[in-house]
Amino acid sequence: MSSPRALAISQAMRDSIKIHKFIYHILLTDEEEVDYLTAVTLTEDQESFFQEMIAESSRGTKYKFIDAENAPLNTHCNNLIDSLDDNNLFIEQSKLIAHDFKAKHDKRMADGIVVVTTFSMLVNMQPRNFVAILKLDYKPVLQQIRDEEDPSQVKFQEITDSLLEEKAAIQKRALIDVGDSFDWDVIAVERGKSNADHDTDSAIGSHYKNFLSVSLLENNSAVTRKAISHSNKWAQQHEELIPSDVKARVIRYIGAHGEQNINMDDIRDLICEHPDDTTKDRLKASFDTYMDNVELSGVQFTAKPDSIPNSDKRTKVKTNRNVVLEWQGEMRDAGVTRVDRDGQTIYTITADNVNDIS
Numbered sequence: 048m049s050s051p052r053a054l055a056i057s058q059a060m061r062d063s064i065k066i067h068k069f070i071y072h073i074l075l076t077d078e079e080e081v082d083y084l085t086a087v088t089l090t091e092d093q094e095s096f097f098q099e100m101i102a103e104s105s106r107g108t109k110y111k112f113i114d115a116e117n118a119p120l121n122t123h124c125n126n127l128i129d130s131l132d133d134n135n136l137f138i139e140q141s142k143l144i145a146h147d148f149k150a151k152h153d154k155r156m157a158d159g160i161v162v163v164t165t166f167s168m169l170v171n172m173q174p175r176n177f178v179a180i181l182k183l184d185y186k187p188v189l190q191q192i193r194d195e196e197d198p199s200q201v202k203f204q205e206i207t208d209s210l211l212e213e214k215a216a217i218q219k220r221a222l223i224d225v226g227d228s229f230d231w232d233v234i235a236v237e238r239g240k241s242n243a244d245h246d247t248d249s250a251i252g253s254h255y256k257n258f259l260s261v262s263l264l265e266n267n268s269a270v271t272r273k274a275i276s277h278s279n280k281w282a283q284q285h286e287e288l289i290p291s292d293v294k295a296r297v298i299r300y301i302g303a304h305g306e307q308n309i310n311m312d313d314i315r316d317l318i319c320e321h322p323d324d325t326t327k328d329r330l331k332a333s334f335d336t337y338m339d340n341v342e343l344s345g346v347q348f349t350a351k352p353d354s355i356p357n358s359d360k361r362t363k364v365k366t367n368r369n370v371v372l373e374w375q376g377e378m379r380d381a382g383v384t385r386v387d388r389d390g391q392t393i394y395t396i397t398a399d400n401v402n403d404i405s
Contacts, residue, residue: 068134068164108247109246237255268354275297362374
């Protein structure tokens with residue numbers, strides 16, 4: 048199992064999180080309208096649970112608003128922060144967020160509640176205000192008691208240990224920095240996405256991304272991942288190359304230059320090396336053209352080997368007879384060779400010792 052993804056906030060920031068206002072609204076797929084609430088009362092344990100969930104949200108992928116001035120969510124969140132002392136305005140803005148969330152998601156959306164909360168934490172020893180949005184499973188994890196005189200006001204029933212331990216109940220999470228405390232505007236996480244999806248365009252679904260109005264923040268971790276994936280995709284276009292070996296060489300190069308500035312031109316020269324100068328020049332020209340199309344040509348970045356998931360470091364192939372081969376690094380280093388002959392693919396594995404792991 049891979050190690051947990053690092054938080055984007057420090058432990059001191061995490062410990063300083065304080066929830067100021069909290070509300071949720073109920074989204075049911077079969078209902079046209081959102082079930083809006085006007086007040087939610089939390090116990091001390093429940094507040095601690097949501098403080099932890101806010102902090103855990105910072106393990107997600109970083110984004111920037113596509114057009115901050117015209118992004119509805121950015122406007123709503125700024126209004127939320129401006130309404131820290133105005134509960135009615137806070138409730139109205141939270142309703143707009145819940146409405147937009149439902150509108151941006153289609154009928155495949157799972158039933159749930161959308162939590163909107165404002166919170167503060169210490170950044171450089173100064174309290175800064177933020178917004179968190181969490182979508183949780185509605186049933187059976189969350190149970191509530193509605194006020195008999197005003198059904199829009201609720202209390203949670205005592206949250207059981209199962210909820211306190213069931214982090215998987217959270218479907219989607221987002222932290223929004225309405226100021227300039229960080230280089231990101233939004234950190235978002237979506238349930239069901241693998242570690243390999245982080246820092247890529249697949250980190251969250253299109254409906255969620257549309258609701259957030261964000262694009263991927265091209266930080267060093269994201270560029271590290273893209274350099275690997277696009278080098279592999281480019282190599283698949285050339286018969287003289289083994290894509291898995293190309294990927295392994297790029298990963299090894301990034302690992303050897305961790306936290307150092309490297310350039311895509313360095314990677315090009317590494318993986319386009321060929322004894323025939325004509326072939327080498329052709330591969331380099333092809334690489335430059337491909338990377339230019341994906342806006343990576345000549346890009347310089349800080350190598351982040353810790354951002355590479357273990358799954359990217361392995362090559363796995365499966366035959367039509369359900370035989371699975373898996374290795375790490377280049378084929379020759381793993382004792383694996385491949386030959387395509389007469390419509391068949393022949394893999395040969397050489398090893399000094401073989402252990403039965405079944």
